[in-house]
């Protein structure tokens with residue numbers, strides 16, 4: 246059985262990417278790629294981080310925590326370059342955070358730029374959201390993006406999950422699934438099979454363990470869960486998989 250995945254073809258005009266996937270756990274959002282066989286990892290890279298990404302696939306964005314003093318014009322030209330790369334399959338993480346110190350207007354401006362790059366590059370948006378669900382949903386209604394917005398590290402209750410899902414977004418779940426009676430666990434159970442992803446973010450836990458936990462919580466076989474997430478990747482990212 247093949248344990249590698251590789252990019253077969255990419256066409257920057259009409260964004261299309263063919264990937265061979267074999268027995269793959271898909272880690273939608275990680276800051277620490279393991280580069281292990283059989284795992285498809287999307288490395289999160291943000292402007293100003295000064296980090297060379299190591300995973301073959303990545304998401305690039307302007308993180309709300311790291312905006313002050315960066316010079317938005319420089320950041321935009323970096324994002325413009327990065328967004329066009331075939332290895333970049335998503336924009337983000339980007340979003341709004343009411344707990345961090347970054348001025349709100351600056352956060353909104355940077356978020357708007359990321360949405361624009363997501364739309365112009367035709368790549369989904371991975372969202373960092375802290376206590377700003379109403380604001381982000383309102384902006385989505387206003388801006389009417391064509392790309393899918395995915396709220397990563399989702400750990401809110403089923404009412405919030407329902408609002409986000411009604412707005413047409415997807416959810417990505419991670420380490421919070423392991424907390425007893427966590428909101429994340431109840432929201433994962435209530436999320437339709439075609440609307441979620443899994444991730445490790447910066448947690449010191451394997452994506453396989455997160456898949457096993459998610460399968461347990463949803464009451465499905467691991468294999469079935471793998472198929473769900475692969476199907477979601479294919480559909481949302483318009484990636485053809487050869488399984």
Ligand SMILES: [Zn+2]
Pocket residue numbers: 274276289338446447
């Ligand atoms: Zn992250």
